[in-house]
Amino acid sequence: MWKIKPPIVFPQEAKYRPVLESLVPTDPMSLFNLKRGSPEEEFPYLRGNHTFMGRFLTLKMYTRQYHRATQSGVIFDDIIRPGLEEPDDLTGPKSVGCLAGDAQSYILFCDFFDRIIEAYHDHKMSKSQESDFNHDNLKGGDDFDGDYAISCEVSVARCVDDFCFPTHCSRGERRKLLTLAKKALEQLSEEFPGKLYSMEKLTEDQEEMGLIVDAPSSSQFRTGVARDWPDSRAVWVSKDCSLGIWINMEEHIKLVTMRSDANIAEAFKCICINTLKLEALYKKLRHPFIWKQHLGWVVSSPADVGTGLRASVRVRLPHLFTHNRLQDVLKRLRLRMENTDELDVYNVSNVPTIGFNEVSLTQLVVDGVKLLIVMEKSLENGQSIDELVPMQK
Template structure:
């Protein structure tokens, strides 16, 4: 049988899904009914996919391990026998921008999927409704500064908490099914903590401030997440840590980053990229992935998520930001 992928595709799933593996896996189905055909649909329909495969439930990573393992190894550098090292606890870090001249805002977010539910690629409307009800009940129990209000999605949630329908890659994967039903946003009273429901994963949990206080933002997320975990249990396993719809987010599923204005380094991208690579960080445009840099404002965040602890991620980001700011100061 011919490959289901277009010959121009450069995706990781195409690279590692040999005919032998395809034949072995094509008739398998998880208990919830998720198949290889569903897993790779986005990669098949989008020839420019970089990864091209999504999970439909926790069992997907085990049942289709012959394809997930090499994709995860290639993307994360996660070798055979490696086990994710969790380590999420409060940190103490100095202000990386004490002069308040460079960092405009700081954000730390994690993705989570609620145990007992299929992932967003394989959720019926009835299951989405049940998940929404379960999550909203848990949100109502959040204490003190984390208490707030959940608003069912209508395109814009009070307080500026907005997320759009997923892109064509997510659409092909089934993530956009029944949109915008059972989507919503939660905004805590303290305005620093918010949650998106049923975006790419069940929950995107975000802590954000218009400051450079990376430790405060990280610790606030830690506390809010801890409060939420008193009511919800999240999908995870020993090897991969937190299980996510897209294998690129496995492990901590954390993105910690800042918006930082670098007027000098904007004109010396070679030096900037050298520092970013040294600290294993990711440099993106002002609006995130696949956007342009506006007014010399960059999005700088961690690149590693699997095989590294949350504390190590934020500590490495902190050191990297200090190096970037020092270079900005000294750049001619």
């Protein structure tokens, strides 16, 4: 019987421990003859750091990761740099504060990433991830009240096998990724016409068409996501403007569908059909999208692993936004609400991306938005919403 609290055992850490021990190399930094101290001397300053990374990182954990490096040279300090550059504030939403440098990072540093993913997504890593792109399984999403629901967006992020992620990839890798994308999109365009636009050659005429690309943020430059901008960055736009595919931005590939109405069912259908087509084309090119059974679709941010899917609806909710139970309602629905540039209009989207398949996540948003609109109508009529507060999803 334990006289003290037993140590926490994370299933992925136990599963991969033999692999981890075999992959511990000589400190790669020593190859460059750099003066790197002990883990105690190198441990980062985390006071006032409100990211999930800052919440979980301890000296013991840092010491365990300190002499590990992936085969492409990613070390633990590369992983935690985003959270050190952007420590978040006490009152705002909390970011994960870390980015993987390659797919192997999730295995080699699994005892760190598992904690981050479990806490951020409220998800047990012992569960296997499932995928479902059958858009016919979605119920509703085409019948929102147009007086409240204004527009919608669905996006899916993917990373390509055998390439480092944006924070760590070389110029050569990034250019090869663009070449791969061109080959795949040429074939996609045969049945779904579209055109590829290079960020380097984006003209004023193209910007007038709506292809306005904001410059990367300073944190993206510091973490390496926007390194060498705009080299090898591009966007493919379908002829009917229903789909955009971004290449070498935050992830290797990101498919985005935006609609000027709130028919998220149609937006989800467009994403499902074209993600499956693109997946097949990349497999044909012998560079499939990265999938791990316990993580699902693997991308650089732990905030997006699992499905890589974000579904959002712009909704007019002036009364509900100021209600004292709003945060409790959103937590139970597993949704987030963010300000937009329009008064009293807010962007409602899913918080988790893992633990649900693609249909279930979109259904979460559909059902949640419907309930929020019902609550807004009740408040407009001076009624209480206490009986409408849902159970935890």
